[in-house]
Amino acid sequence: MSMILSDMKLSEVILQHYVLMPVIRRFNIKLGFGEKTIKRVCDEYNLDTDLFLAVINLYIQQTYVMEQPLTVEQVTATVEYLKNTNNLIMQSQFPNVERHLHALMSNSFEHNKTIGVINNFFQEIKSELLAGIEYDNKQRFPYIERLCNDETEAWAQKPADSPVKEPVDEKIFDLRSMLMKYLTGEADQNLCYAVFFALFTLENDIRQYNKICERLLNPAVNNLEINAER
């Protein structure tokens, strides 16, 4: 898969890689960008083109590595992007899965035990994910912002590790495969597909979120910490 570059038309890139639609949304780019290049769209929205390219290339390529480490401004922008991702997960993706799951439960003719199990595990995953998001919003991101603002002794206030122990995207993968393999009894197949795809999208977005943290944000934060300690 070829790299996406700043002089490519944003519309063509999205048409080819529709999975990037949520990314556009999280950068607050509205539809209707016509024939504009990525560079031009980023300029209009005051976005850092290099960061934008890094995020979308990371999204579509397993092996993408950014040439330069993130600058302080880019770290701040990445944190904004991740906050938007978290908000969308809470405001639209959770309700999306739940709407379909609840419809599925009330639509099944008898009380379907396996759908109940799926729902229970989804609630468990959801509360774990919410704990992770809360940790990011209340502890991790403010800490990174303090580092970026070069506040004195910011590095000394490093928060404890995240409460999320097992990768949540893998748990969703397991849940999705349970739904596919072991669902028994009567169930509305349309709604099953809807739940499956809603879970799939959520899983994908969380994986991307983690990738951005691992490959872009964490190395930059480490550098900031080393500089701050000096």
Next chain:
Amino acid sequence: MLKDRKIAVITSHFLEGRGLCSLLTENFSDIEIRLFSSPVELSDSESNSYDLFLVSADLFVIHFEYLLPRKNKVVVFGNALSDEFQHSSLPFLNINTSEADFVKQVDNLLNKSISYDNSDGLTVRETEVLTLVAKGLLNKEIADQLGISLHTVISHRKNIASKLGIKTVSGFTMYAAMNGLISLS
């Protein structure tokens, strides 16, 4: 049934290996047998050309990760003491027996292993381990409860995860709950 099959005998004891090879050659015609002292001697392309791997129990434990992906071609042999393998999903040959009985075992196994498929069916022991994992027991506690070694518990867990395509510990619980092994309360 055994026509033109290629068998790799893998054991670090040359005497055992040579004995097994000649026993197989004497009793089964039209098979090609080669002896290896470790699975690492086999290159990937070479290993794909074999229909069956007869692996000694000790080497199987060491080269678990290499052999597991090929598990539908693997037959483990050892004495009855290495009994953890008798409960695993893999076919097992007990060598601590008479010649006639051993040949019969091989014959049965080879005929069976041809149709040995990749079904997700767990063995009784694996289901036991899975249920205990799903109940939240630690590996050590599972080992104590079932009277097997810690290593065996771990190897069961790996087997289960690979059979069911499960990635997380929660996945074990989900499977157990979906299939009625535990009830969610």
